[in-house]
Amino acid sequence: MADNPVFKRILLKLSGESLGGRRGEGFDPMTLRRLAADLADLSAMGVQVAAVVGGGNFFRGMASGLPGADRVAADHIGMLATVMNALALGHALRDAGAVSRVLSAFAVSGIAEGFAVDKAISSLERGEVVVLGGGTGNPLFTTDTAASLRAVECGCQILIKATRVDGVYDADPEKNPHAKRYTSLSFAEVIDKRLAVMDTSAFTLCRDAALPIRVLDVNRENSLRNAVLGIDEGTLIS
Numbered sequence: 001m002a003d004n005p006v007f008k009r010i011l012l013k014l015s016g017e018s019l020g021g022r023r024g025e026g027f028d029p030m031t032l033r034r035l036a037a038d039l040a041d042l043s044a045m046g047v048q049v050a051a052v053v054g055g056g057n058f059f060r061g062m063a064s065g066l067p068g069a070d071r072v073a074a075d076h077i078g079m080l081a082t083v084m085n086a087l088a089l090g091h092a093l094r095d096a097g098a099v100s101r102v103l104s105a106f107a108v109s110g111i112a113e114g115f116a117v118d119k120a121i122s123s124l125e126r127g128e129v130v131v132l133g134g135g136t137g138n139p140l141f142t143t144d145t146a147a148s149l150r151a152v153e154c155g156c157q158i159l160i161k162a163t164r165v166d167g168v169y170d171a172d173p174e175k176n177p178h179a180k181r182y183t184s185l186s187f188a189e190v191i192d193k194r195l196a197v198m199d200t201s202a203f204t205l206c207r208d209a210a211l212p213i214r215v216l217d218v219n220r221e222n223s224l225r226n227a228v229l230g231i232d233e234g235t236l237i238s
Contacts, residue, residue: 003045003225003229004229005042005045005046005047005228005229005230006228006229006230007047007157007158007227007228007230008046008047008048008157009047009048009050009124009154009155009156009157010042010047010048010049010050010156010157010158010159010160010227010228011050011051011052011147011150011151011154011156011158011159011160012039012049012050012051012052012160012162012224013051013052013054013143013144013147013159013160013161013162014035014051014052014053014054014085014089014162014218015053015054015056015143015162015163016053016054016055016056016057016058016081016082016085017054017056017057017164018031018035018162018164018218018219019031019032019035019053019057019085019088019089020057024056024057025057025058026057026058027057027088032088032089032092033092033095033096035089035092035218036089036092036093036095036096036098037096038218038224038225039051039093039096039098039129039224040093040096040097040098040129041224041225042224042225042228043098043099043127043129044098045225045228046127047228048124048125048127049124049129049130050120050124050129050130050131050132050150050151050154050156051089051129051130051131051132052132052133052143052146052147052150053082053085053086053089053131053132053133053143054082054085054143055078055079055080055081055082055084055085055143056078056081057081057085058081058084058085059074059077059078059080059081060078071139071140072139072140075135075139075140075141076139078135079105079106079133079134079135079137079139082133082134082135082143083104083108083111083112083133083134084133085133086102086103086104086112086131086132086133086134087102087111087112087133089131090102090131093129093131098128098129099126099127099128099129100128100129100130100131101113101119101123101128101129101130101131102131102132102133103115103116103119103120103123103130103131103132103133104132104133104134105132105133105134105135105136105137105138105146106134106137112133112134115132115134115137115150117153117154120132120150120153120154121154121155124154130154132146132150134146136149141201142198142199142201142202144161144198144199144201144202145199145201145202145205147159147161147202148198148201148202148203148205148206148211149205151206151211152205152206152209152211156211157211157212158211158212158213158214158227159206159211159212159213159214160213160214160216160224160227161197161198161213161214161215161216162216162217162218163215163216163217163218164217164219165217166181166216166217166220166223166233166234167181167182167183167215167216167217167234167235168181168182168185168190168195168197168215168234168235168237169181169182170182170193170195181235182235183232183235183236184235184236184237184238185235185236185237186237186238187203187206187207187237187238190203190237197213197215197237198213206237210238212236212237212238213236213237213238214227214233214234214235214236214237215234215235215237216233216234216235217234220233
C-alpha cells in the first residue's frame with residue numbers, strides 16, 4: 001500500500017543533544033546520518049519538511065558555567081551553536097540525497113543565509129528540506145519558542161517535538177518505572193496537569209494557532225514516518 005501522509009508540511013524540533021548520539025555532545029556521525037536519512041525519506045514521500053535545531057550538544061546557556069557571562073551573552077553563544085548544528089544537518093541531508101537549505105535567524109555572511117518566511121516557504125514548496133538555525137534571532141527565547149514561531153509562520157500542519165522518551169508521561173519515566181504515557185492530550189489538559197511539554201511561550205503559540213504537537217522518540221524506528229502517516233506514535237496534543 002502506497003504511503004499517504006496525513007500531514008503535508010511539518011516542522012520537526014530537534015534538540016542539539018539528539019545530534020550527539022548517546023553522549024549528547026558534539027556530533028555523532030551515525031546519528032546524523034540516520035536522522036538525515038529519515039528526513040530524506042519524508043521528503044521523498046512528498047512531505048514538506050522544516051527542522052529547527054537546538055545547540056545543547058555544544059553549549060547549554062547559563063548552565064554551561066561560562067565565567068562572566070550573563071543570560072544575554074550566554075544565549076548569543078547558544079544561538080551560534082544552533083547554526084553549527086543546522087549546517088551539519090544540512091550537509092548530512094545532502095549526503096543522504098535530499099536537497100536542503102540552511103537558513104539562520106541572523107545572516108552569517110558566506111556561511112548561512114538569513115531567514116525570511118517567503119524564502120522558507122518557497123524552498124518547502126520546491127521539496128527542499130529547510131533547516132533553521134539561530135533560534136528566534138533574539139536572546140531570552142528558547143529554541144522551542146523558535147520552533148513554534150517558525151511552524152506558525154511557515155503554515156506547518158503539525159509540530160513534531162523529538163525527545164529521548166516516547167511521549168508525554170504523568171511522571172518522569174526515567175525516574176519512575178510506573179509512569180504512564182498519554183496517547184493524546186488537549187492543550188487545556190497539559191495546562192491543568194502541569195505537564196512539562198515545552199516552555200510557556202512556545203506552548204501558548206501552538207495553542208493560540210491551534211497547531212497540534214506530536215511528542216515522540218526520534219530514535220525509535222519509523223517514528224517520524226508513523227507521525228506523518230497519522231499512525232499513533234508518542235503523544236498527540238491538540
